[in-house]
Ligand SMILES: [Zn+2]
């Protein structure tokens with residue numbers, strides 16, 4: 001029987017059609033939609049509204065129509081999963097939960113599900129210090145021994161030295177994805193930004209520095225490279241703007257920078273990648289970024305609210321504990337009783353590479369879940385930490401069970417929490 005689809009059903013369907021047919025206008029996308037889903041009752045007005053909300057059509061006051069629009073969305077298009085594993089698929093759950101990964105085949109306890117190198121890695125500060133002291137690879141973060149393959153940054157010279165060293169020529173070549181913009185020899189305008197991130201131990205800022213460097217350099221190469229990288233960075237989960245005051249910019253246990261620090265970081269960020277402070281630095285940056293950025297992309301990266309703060313929020317939500325950002329791993333949702341563990345198994349050869357392993361048998365269709373917090377921590381501590389990150393109350397089966405038990409006990413405060421949880425689940 002024909003029925004009106006929910007927003008959560010309709011939105012991903014429209015996004016997919018528009019991405020498959022980027023040249024089509026509202027009426028044609030709508031026609032495709034009604035063709036593809038004859039059982040749905042949808043007005044063209046509703047299709048238009050969703051396209052607008054998703055930033056997939058240019059508004060009357062917006063950019064010229066020949067400028068490409070870069071939407072920010074939670075649905076990944078063109079993410080080539082086969083590159084990592086045939087064992088999982090991306091699934092869109094609903095607006096509240098967003099996306100996640102489900103098993104497409106039986107996975108056994110102890111089985112390797114996939115291995116993944118980071119999209120970018122802004123390593124923990126002790127590793128970062130090794131990098132700047134030439135003791136760890138500037139690209140893959142692996143501590144360096146005395147291998148004859150080790151190579152130095154080619155741009156380094158006496159007047160503007162760069163201490164970066166790399167495991168091998170392969171790491172050196174790959175570092176062209178991001179190092180040129182962070183290299184003190186090639187882009188000295190980035191020095192104050194990186195120094196500030198280090199002083200404040202601000203991992204999300206450091207990660208955003210790497211991510212922006214990678215996107216800007218991808219834009220200088222071919223269109224496909226850029227579109228792939230842009231998709232990955234847009235697909236990262238982000239907090240809504242209304243939740244911005246809850247942004248937690250550091251990994252847990254570290255203090256959160258205040259608004260003045262955000263402003264200062266933004267100033268240094270713009271100085272590093274867009275408007276260096278001295279004519280010489282301007283010249284050096286222009287040598288790396290020859291192709292000018294379109295206006296909408298400049299806004300998406302450098303605008304204080306819509307670019308910078310959102311970018312920081314995205315980084316802090318998606319960074320793995322050691323500072324890497326992974327295209328596929330970042331799709332995993334949380335459970336306090338996870339069925340997947342994340343390991344750094346290649347300590348000697350590729351420190352930043354992660355291996356995802358089944359913690360127990362996983363059925364086809366079952367969601368893959370990791371823990372964002374220490375699973376040994378008690379109920380209340382886990383809830384607090386997750387809420388501190390802006391994730392809201394955890395309603396995983398373990399939390400529901402433990403909340404129930406606590407409700408049976410005498411602790412009134414915890415009992416209240418338990419009923420809040422139940423209310424969140426709609427079982428009150
Ligand atoms: Zn390396």
Ligand SMILES: [Zn+2]
Pocket residue numbers: 153154155156162163164179183184185186
């Ligand atoms: Zn360098």
Ligand SMILES: [Zn+2]
Pocket residue numbers: 335336337382394395396397398399
């Ligand atoms: Zn939980």
